[in-house]
Amino acid sequence: MNYQQYYPVDVVNGPGTRCTLFVSGCEHQCRGCYNQSTWRLDSGHLFTPQLADQIIADLNDSRIYRRGLSLSGGDPLHPANLSGVLKLVKRVRAECPDKDIWLWSGYQLSELTDAQRDIVRLVDVLIDGKFEQALADPALEWRGSSNQVIHRFAL
Numbered sequence: 001m002n003y004q005q006y007y008p009v010d011v012v013n014g015p016g017t018r019c020t021l022f023v024s025g026c027e028h029q030c031r032g033c034y035n036q037s038t039w040r041l042d043s044g045h046l047f048t049p050q051l052a053d054q055i056i057a058d059l060n061d062s063r064i065y066r067r068g069l070s071l072s073g074g075d076p077l078h079p080a081n082l083s084g085v086l087k088l089v090k091r092v093r094a095e096c097p098d099k100d101i102w103l104w105s106g107y108q109l110s111e112l113t114d115a116q117r118d119i120v121r122l123v124d125v126l127i128d129g130k131f132e133q134a135l136a137d138p139a140l141e142w143r144g145s146s147n148q149v150i151h152r153f154a155l
């Protein structure tokens with residue numbers, strides 16, 4: 001798996017202060033996509049075990065409290081990203097039990113495959129659906145267009 005950016009301290013992508021990982025790879029090709037440079041799976045940098053360790057350490061860093069991890073992209077539920085993302089969310093669940101996980105995907109909850117659902121089962125919040133330029137609204141919280149849905153799961 002490749003990633004575009006990792007922000008160890010982020011106050012924009014989700015509630016509170018968070019760690020945020022933007023993975024590479026997206027097949028949705030939304031018109032008006034804010035970041036087409038994330039579409040290619042081989043763009044960005046290789047996601048290494050060292051970076052996974054760093055994310056876990058950052059989430060548990062008591063000097064700067066982080067509420068949780070945000071996973072965006074690109075698309076964390078792109079088929080090529082599933083094994084890397086599943087491994088990471090399993091680690092966060094096991095090693096950072098008091099942190100929440102938010103995940104943004106262009107796939108809709110109702111159309112997810114079993115392998116994608118294996119990840120979604122482990123997150124607290126899924127914001128789903130493609131970005132629709134005609135429904136874009138900068139006043140929306142945590143989403144770009146009004147067709148996208150914020151699903152909050154009780155784990």
Ligand code: SF4
Binds near residue numbers: 029073131
């Ligand atoms: S899902 Fe997100 S990253 Fe993918 S094309 Fe749409 S807006 Fe861009």
